[in-house]
Every structure is written in C-alpha cells, then in structure tokens.
Amino acid sequence: MGKNQLGGSLEEGVLSAVHKTPDADKSPDSRFLRSFGRRHGKTLRAQRKGLLKEKLPAVTLDLERTVQEQFAPTTRTFWLEIGFGGGEHLVAQARAHRDVGLIGCEPYIDGVAKLLAQADEGELDNVRIHADDARQIFPAIPKAALERIFVLFPDPWPKVRHHKRRIIQDRVLDDFARMLADGGELRFASDHMGYVRWTLAHVMRHGDFEWIAQRPTDWRAPPADWVRTRYEQKALKRGDACVYLRFRRKPRT
Numbered sequence: 001m002g003k004n005q006l007g008g009s010l011e012e013g014v015l016s017a018v019h020k021t022p023d024a025d026k027s028p029d030s031r032f033l034r035s036f037g038r039r040h041g042k043t044l045r046a047q048r049k050g051l052l053k054e055k056l057p058a059v060t061l062d063l064e065r066t067v068q069e070q071f072a073p074t075t076r077t078f079w080l081e082i083g084f085g086g087g088e089h090l091v092a093q094a095r096a097h098r099d100v101g102l103i104g105c106e107p108y109i110d111g112v113a114k115l116l117a118q119a120d121e122g123e124l125d126n127v128r129i130h131a132d133d134a135r136q137i138f139p140a141i142p143k144a145a146l147e148r149i150f151v152l153f154p155d156p157w158p159k160v161r162h163h164k165r166r167i168i169q170d171r172v173l174d175d176f177a178r179m180l181a182d183g184g185e186l187r188f189a190s191d192h193m194g195y196v197r198w199t200l201a202h203v204m205r206h207g208d209f210e211w212i213a214q215r216p217t218d219w220r221a222p223p224a225d226w227v228r229t230r231y232e233q234k235a236l237k238r239g240d241a242c243v244y245l246r247f248r249r250k251p252r253t
C-alpha cells in the first residue's frame with residue numbers, strides 16, 4: 001500500500017479529505033495571484049527559439065475569436081489541459097483523438113517549445129495553445145463548451161502561506177463548473193498528498209461535481225486511456241505514490 005508524505009496510508013489520506021469540509025474561501029480573489037514558477041529556463045536553444053517563432057503563431061489561441069471557429073468545422077468536442085509542462089500528455093491525446101479540439105495552456109515557454117518540437121507537421125491541427133496563465137482564457141470559453149479539463153501534477157505550493165497560489169480554488173472551480181458540459185470530466189493528478197486532500201475537499205464542497213470513485217483502485221491507478229506525464233514519471237521513479245482524481249460535472253437542473 002502506498003504511503004503518503006504524511007506517513008499515513010494513501011487511503012486514509014485521501015478519504016480523510018472527503019470528510020473535511022473547509023469553510024468557503026473568503027480571501028481576496030486568488031485568481032490574480034501567480035500560480036506558476038519560472039516563465040523560462042536559463043537558456044533556450046536556438047532551435048527551440050526558431051520553433052517558437054515558426055510554429056507557435058499558427059497554433060496560438062486567439063482570444064478575440066470563438067473557440068469553435070479556431071478548429072476544424074467538424075470538431076464538436078473540446079478538452080482543456082492546464083499546465084501541460086513539456087506537452088507529452090497533450091500531444092499524445094491530440095494524436096489519439098483527432099476529432100477532439102485540445103486547448104493547452106502553459107506559461108513556461110521552454111515547455112511550449114518542447115511541445116512544438118514533439119509534433120510533426122499537421123499533428124497540431126487539433127491543438128491550440130495559450131502560452132500563458134490558463135485563467136486568462138476562461139472568459140473566452142463559452143458555458144458548457146468543454147468535455148474535459150485536465151489539471152495534471154499542478155505546482156503544489158506546499159507552504160501554507162502559498163496555498164492561495166494553488167490553481168484549485170473555489171472561484172476556479174466556479175469557472176470549471178461553468179465551462180464543463182453536463183457530465184463533463186475534471187481530471188486531477190498529483191503526488192503531493194496535501195494537494196490531493198485540498199482538491200478533494202474543495203471539489204466536494206463545491207456542489208457541482210461528483211467524484212467518480214467507488215474503490216481505492218479508482219484513485220490509485222490512472223484511467224485506462226491515461227498518458228503518463230513527465231512529472232508523474234519522475235514521481236514514480238522516486239517511488240512516490242500518485243493519486244488520480246476524476247470528477248463528473250453534475251447535470252444542470
């Protein structure tokens with residue numbers, strides 16, 4: 001059985017969060033606090049700089065236009081990945097689901113370049129990128145437009161005074177609830193048990209989501225169509241347990 005950083009079993013840690021219902025967040029709007037670390041590394045190789053210049057404009061999400069008109073006219077399903085890192089998950093999902101329009105957000109420009117380097121000509125036809133804070137694009141996404149939102153191994157901001165920088169906050173969950181279609185899915189994964197508990201507690205008290213989990217394997221193992229991310233691989237290599245949470249957006253009444 002996997003142990004979490006606090007020494008308890010994974011099950012105890014995950015389940016204890018469900019029974020805790022923290023007070024609603026009354027702090028100043030944390031959506032305006034920075035939730036990410038570096039914008040770029042020390043040096044970006046010339047080749048990566050070239051890729052950004054050549055390939056990024058064609059796949060950049062245009063916030064002045066509707067999301068739908070930026071994908072093929074036949075695209076009916078849209079997914080959003082927040083903080084795609086090097087883009088391994090986003091590119092694999094885009095390859096596996098050519099009929100889905102994938103929107104990826106990542107302010108770390110070296111990660112954006114890495115994503116562009118992985119994709120061959122034409123492979124990004126169903127991908128649009130916002131090379132910045134995902135929260136900036138929420139107002140441009142229509143109500144119930146998304147079938148899936150991925151938040152995979154987000155920055156954990158472990159210090160208590162930094163918790164307000166975590167991407168999962170009450171107001172962001174309001175945005176997720178608005179953007180997700182009825183029955184749409186929010187996927188969250190982390191190896192940081194404090195953040196797992198935080199997310200469970202916040203999502204469960206929100207009211208618009210239900211946790212799709214019946215047994216421990218549902219959060220201890222990734223879903224069948226999962227693509228391992230770089231941070232996940234690093235965690236597993238260290239021997240750390242990862243938790244996979246799936247929430248369904250409840251039908252609007």
Ligand SMILES: C[S@@+](CC[C@H](N)C(=O)[O-])C[C@H]1O[C@@H](n2cnc3c(N)ncnc32)[C@H](O)[C@@H]1O
Pocket residue numbers: 035036037038082083084085086105106107108111132133134135152153154155167229230231232
């Ligand atoms: C720990 S990394 C994980 C990257 C990737 N998901 C993985 O699992 O390998 C978290 C990423 O989230 C990005 N991030 C943090 N806040 C964000 C935000 N508000 N919008 C978009 N990306 C964000 C960071 O820049 C960072 O690359």
